[in-house]
Each structure stands twice: as structure tokens, then as C-alpha cells.
Amino acid sequence: MNCCTPGHDGPAHARAGAGGAAPNGSGKNDSHTNSSGTNGSGTHLVRQAVIPGGEFAMGDAHGDGYRADGELPVHRVTLRPFMIDRTAVTVAAFRTFVDATGYVTDAERFGSSAVFHSYAEGGVPLPEAPWWRTVDGATWRFPGGPGTVAVADHPVVHVSHADALAYCMWTGRDLPTEAQWEYAARGGLEGARYPWGDRHPRPQQIDIFTGTFPWEPTGPVGTVPADAHAPNGFGLHQTVGNVWEWCCDRYSARYYSRSPSADPTGPDRGNSRVLRGGSHLCHDSYCYRYRVSARSHSTPDSSASNIGFRTVTA
Numbered sequence: 001m002n003c004c005t006p007g008h009d010g011p012a013h014a015r016a017g018a019g020g021a022a023p024n025g026s027g028k029n030d031s032h033t034n035s036s037g038t039n040g041s042g043t044h045l046v047r048q049a050v051i052p053g054g055e056f057a058m059g060d061a062h063g064d065g066y067r068a069d070g071e072l073p074v075h076r077v078t079l080r081p082f083m084i085d086r087t088a089v090t091v092a093a094f095r096t097f098v099d100a101t102g103y104v105t106d107a108e109r110f111g112s113s114a115v116f117h118s119y120a121e122g123g124v125p126l127p128e129a130p131w132w133r134t135v136d137g138a139t140w141r142f143p144g145g146p147g148t149v150a151v152a153d154h155p156v157v158h159v160s161h162a163d164a165l166a167y168c169m170w171t172g173r174d175l176p177t178e179a180q181w182e183y184a185a186r187g188g189l190e191g192a193r194y195p196w197g198d199r200h201p202r203p204q205q206i207d208i209f210t211g212t213f214p215w216e217p218t219g220p221v222g223t224v225p226a227d228a229h230a231p232n233g234f235g236l237h238q239t240v241g242n243v244w245e246w247c248c249d250r251y252s253a254r255y256y257s258r259s260p261s262a263d264p265t266g267p268d269r270g271n272s273r274v275l276r277g278g279s280h281l282c283h284d285s286y287c288y289r290y291r292v293s294a295r296s297h298s299t300p301d302s303s304a305s306n307i308g309f310r311t312v313t314a
């Protein structure tokens with residue numbers, strides 16, 4: 001268990017919501033179908049960066065990572081040019097999508113989502129990671145639970161991989177491949193730990209946990225505006241810290257040893273999807289995953305208060 005996601009083995013809301021069935025029985029199980037008939041034409045409010053095609057060394061050049069995460073071997077990857085969001089998709093951008101389509105997220109269907117204890121409104125601690133709480137009514141609109149408010153310019157959270165794909169379908173975009181994500185996150189620096197180089201972050205560079213995880217923070221805990229902190233060399237904000245970001249790839253810890261070198265798209269099989277970038281809960285005393293090569297993963301219907309996404313287009 002770690003700070004990254006409430007469970008690699010299954011979403012918190014699957015346990016809370018009777019094996020994943022929608023507890024309200026509302027018959028909204030077809031909510032992933034866009035009712036507006038405007039697939040691909042939705043307004044995407046997030047500014048873009050142009051990423052030139054090129055070659056880079058993907059993986060952990062420093063030996064910093066957790067062996068089980070599969071950040072090794074470092075391998076050469078070439079990518080075609082693409083455009084990527086300069087920030088994570090914001091609450092305001094996601095609201096535009098929901099207002100236009102009536103989309104219902106997985107967390108809304110399940111009736112609960114995972115919230116970090118320090119800003120949770122009520123909820124039930126997860127036995128194996130009690131700093132996570134399963135909170136009824138925690139959704140992208142109410143990130144700490146009912147009574148809390150999602151801030152327009154913060155990254156949207158409590159969105160599952162499926163929710164992120166639905167947003168992409170509406171806007172005619174895609175989730176980044178894991179390789180696209182890492183290439184963009186590096187901002188043109190070869191083999192560096194962080195988007196700005198190898199130097200350990202100062203507080204004004206990143207939104208991560210400070211203090212002793214998980215019970216004794218020494219600063220605010222939670223998301224910050226998606227464009228806070230200086231951008232990297234490609235103009236991207238917060239590729240590390242703030243929220244984990246879904247990639248389109250399926251996850252395998254062994255993938256790097258057999259990845260094709262040109263435009264890799266991940267393994268063909270596996271249920272978990274890749275998460276990148278770490279979140280406001282990462283800290284070097286506990287979970288050193290706010291590096292550009294760090295990897296995590298979760299099941300595609302999982303949601304939590306520290307998981308969001310950004311999008312790409314060719």
C-alpha cells in the first residue's frame with residue numbers, strides 16, 4: 001500500500017458499492033453513451049502545447065524507482081509530433097462536458113469514491129490504508145464529500161479512466177500514451193529526474209505532501225490550480241505533483257523490456273491502466289513517485305481525490 005492510489009487491487013468504491021453495482025439502482029448503466037450526439041465536437045477549454053517528434057530515453061536513469069513498478073530498463077523511444085494539454089483537465093473544462101452531455105461519472109454511479117483523510121467529510125477508512133476513506137457522495141463536484149466544493153481552476157478529480165475516455169470522445173481527443181506522457185513531462189531534458197532537472201524540488205515548484213505522511217502534514221494538503229508552478233521546457237504545468245494522470249496504456253511492470261521503440265502503445269492485455277506524475281500525496285519519505293519516470297496504475301473504474309488526466313491530439 002502507498003500514498004498513490006487507494007488500491008492497486010481494486011477500487012474503493014467497488015468494495016463500498018456492493019461489488020461495483022450502482023447502489024442507487026437508477027438504471028444509468030448506459031451513461032457512458034453520449035446522449036448529445038456531438039461526439040468529437042465538444043469544447044475543450046485547456047490550452048495546448050506542440051510537442052515536436054523525436055527520440056528520448058524512457059525510464060529511470062537514476063535507479064530511484066521501486067523495482068516492482070517497472071521503470072527499467074531505460075530504452076530509446078521515438079515519437080511522432082503531437083499536441084498535449086498544458087495542464088490537467090480542470091473542473092471548469094469537465095463541467096462544460098457534463099453540462100452539454102449529462103454524463104454521469106463512475107464515482108457518481110457507484111455512490112462513493114476514495115478521499116484522503118485530511119480533507120474528507122466523513123467516510124469509512126480503508127482497512128489496509130486507513131488514510132484513505134470511502135466517502136459517500138464524493139464526486140468531481142464534491143471532491144471531499146458532500147458539502148465540499150470543486151474549484152473551477154483545479155484539476156478535476158474522482159474521474160475514472162472510463163470517465164476520462166468519455167471526455168476525450170466528446171472533445172475528439174485521446175489520453176496520452178505512457179510514452180507521450182513521459183516525453184512531454186520531461187520538457188526536452190534528457191534523463192532528468194524532474195521536469196526542471198535533477199535538483200530536489202523546492203516548495204514553490206511542486207504540489208506534494210510535506211511533513212510526515214500520512215498523519216502529520218506540515219502544510220496544506222490537496223489540489224492546487226492546474227496552472228500553478230512554473231511550466232517545463234514544453235510549457236506544461238505540473239507533470240509531477242498535484243494529481244496523478246491517466247494514460248491510455250494498459251499497465252505491465254515488464255513492458256519496458258519488450259516495448260517497441262516507435263510510438264509504443266502499451267501491452268495488449270491487462271486490466272489496470274497506467275497512472276503518471278504522482279500527486280499531492282507523494283513525499284520522498286514515503287512514496288517517491290513524483291519523478292518523471294515514476295509509474296503507478298489502477299483499475300479503469302477506479303477514482304480518487306488525487307487522480308485526474310490531461311489529453312492529447314495528433
Ligand SMILES: [Cu+2]
Nearest residue numbers: 003004282287
Ligand atoms: Cu505517491
